Amino acid sequence: MNPSIKLLLLLVIALEISFTMIISLNVALVVLAIIYLGLHGTKLKTLAWLLVVPLLPAIGLWSTQYINGSGDKTLMAWVLFTRIYAFVFTGATFTLTTNILQLADALEQNWHLPSKFAYGVLAAYNLVPKIQHEVKVIRAAGLMRGQQLSFWSPQLYFKAILVSINWSQNLAQAMASHGFVEDAPRTHYRHSAVHARDWIILGLGIIGMQIGVFVIPWH
Amino acid sequence: MKWAKSWYLSDVILIALIGIFFGAIFMGTNYVYDVLTAALAPVGLAGLANELLLGLWCMPGMLAGYLLRLKGSATLGELLAATVEMFFGGQWGISTLISGVLQGFGSELGYIATRYKHYDWLGLTASAITTTLVTFAWDLAKNGYFKLQFWLLVLYFIVRFISMFFFGGVLTKLITDLLDRSHVLKSTHNN
Structure with missing residues (x-):
C-alpha cells in the first residue's frame, strides 16, 4: 500500500x-x-x-x-x-x-513535496546512530573538564547545535557535489x-x- | 509553495539534525518521566509528569523558529522531531505526529503574533503562551482533560505554562545567547 x-x-x-x-x-x-x-x-x-x-x-x-x-x-x-x-x-x-x-519517496513523487525536504530529512535521518554517539561524546568531553552536562544545561544543546550546523553544511555540499540541484526536476530510481x-x-x-x-x- | 522557496537544503538538514539531536538527548530523560508518572499515578496526578516535561518536548519547535527565522521553521522543526520519535517507538504511537504538528504550530503562532520580528523575550514569551494554549486545547480532547475536575485543570495549565516558559523561553534564550556570542548564526543562512 x-x-x-x-x-x-x-x-x-x-x-x-x-x-x-x-x-x-x-x-x-x-x-x-x-x-x-x-x-x-x-x-x-x-x-x-x-x-x-x-x-x-x-x-x-x-x-x-x-x-x-x-x-x-x-x-x-x-x-x-x-x-x-x-x-x-x-x-x-x-x-x-x-x-x-x-514515506519520503511517496510524499515527494505523489504529493509534490519539494525534493530538498524529502532528501534533506533523509540525509539527517541516516545520521541517527552517529548523532546518538555524538551526544555521548559531548557528555564525555564535558566530564573531562569537570562539567556535568544534563538535559537542562544550555551548553549541551549549544554544542549539539554547533555540530548540527557543521554537519548540515557538509551534507548539503556533499549532495550538491553529487549533482543534487534544489528545485530542479528529477528522475526517479x-x-x-x-x-x-x-x-x-x-x-x-x-x-x-x-x-x-x-x-x-x-x- | 511560496514559503518553501526561502528554504535551502542546508536549512532542512539543519532543522532535521537538531530535531534528532534533541530527540537523542530527550531519550535520556525518559526515566524522569517514568519515575514521576509511577510516583504520581497512585494519587491521580500522573499528568503532572507530562506537564512538567512538556516544555522540554516543545523546545525543538521554539528553538527552530528562533534559530532559522523562516516561515514554518517552528512547525517543521517540531514535526520532524516528532516523526523521528514515532519511528523510534515512542510511547504515544501515531498521535505523536498530530501532537508534533500542533506543538510546532503552537510555537509558530507566537512568532506569527509578533510578525516574525521579535526574536527576543517578547517573541519567546508569546511563543510559550501560544504553545501552552494550543497543546492544552488538544489535550482537553486527546487526554480527556475536559473530564477532569476544575482545580486540576487550572493546576495543569499553570504547570504547563511554567514548563513552556522555562524550557522554551529561558533555556532557548540561554542557548541562543551562546550561539550569538559564537557568531555562527549569520553564516548558517548565507551558503
Whole structure:
C-alpha cells in the first residue's frame, strides 16, 4: 500500500478516536492492528513489547480520571487507557511495515513535496546512530573538564547545535557535489505510485471507521 | 509553495539534525518521566509528569523558529522531531505526529503574533503562551482533560505554562545567547 495513503488513513483514525469515547472501538482497532501486524510477520516479542511501552502513561491517564475525574469516571478512565493502546498499535502498523525512505519517496513523487525536504530529512535521518554517539561524546568531553552536562544545561544543546550546523553544511555540499540541484526536476530510481486500490482501502477504512463510531451500537 | 522557496537544503538538514539531536538527548530523560508518572499515578496526578516535561518536548519547535527565522521553521522543526520519535517507538504511537504538528504550530503562532520580528523575550514569551494554549486545547480532547475536575485543570495549565516558559523561553534564550556570542548564526543562512 502507498505509505502516504496509509499514513493519511491512520491520522484520520487517530483524530477520530481522540474525540470519541467508545472503549470497544479502541479495542477493535488494537485487534485489527495486531491481525495486520501478524499477517506482515511481526514477531511475538515485538507485539509483547508494544503492550509494555505505553503501559505506564496508560496507567497514569487511567488513575488520573479514576481519582480526579468528573461524571462517569470509570468509563473515561478505560477510554483513555484503551485509546493510548489504539494509538500505539495503529502507529505500529505504519512504523513496523514502512520505512522512512518509502514515506519520503511517496510524499515527494505523489504529493509534490519539494525534493530538498524529502532528501534533506533523509540525509539527517541516516545520521541517527552517529548523532546518538555524538551526544555521548559531548557528555564525555564535558566530564573531562569537570562539567556535568544534563538535559537542562544550555551548553549541551549549544554544542549539539554547533555540530548540527557543521554537519548540515557538509551534507548539503556533499549532495550538491553529487549533482543534487534544489528545485530542479528529477528522475526517479525508486518509483512510488498511488493505485486505485489505495484509494479504495482509504475509502473503505474511513467508511468503516464512521460505521464503528456512529452506526454500530457497541454496548 | 511560496514559503518553501526561502528554504535551502542546508536549512532542512539543519532543522532535521537538531530535531534528532534533541530527540537523542530527550531519550535520556525518559526515566524522569517514568519515575514521576509511577510516583504520581497512585494519587491521580500522573499528568503532572507530562506537564512538567512538556516544555522540554516543545523546545525543538521554539528553538527552530528562533534559530532559522523562516516561515514554518517552528512547525517543521517540531514535526520532524516528532516523526523521528514515532519511528523510534515512542510511547504515544501515531498521535505523536498530530501532537508534533500542533506543538510546532503552537510555537509558530507566537512568532506569527509578533510578525516574525521579535526574536527576543517578547517573541519567546508569546511563543510559550501560544504553545501552552494550543497543546492544552488538544489535550482537553486527546487526554480527556475536559473530564477532569476544575482545580486540576487550572493546576495543569499553570504547570504547563511554567514548563513552556522555562524550557522554551529561558533555556532557548540561554542557548541562543551562546550561539550569538559564537557568531555562527549569520553564516548558517548565507551558503
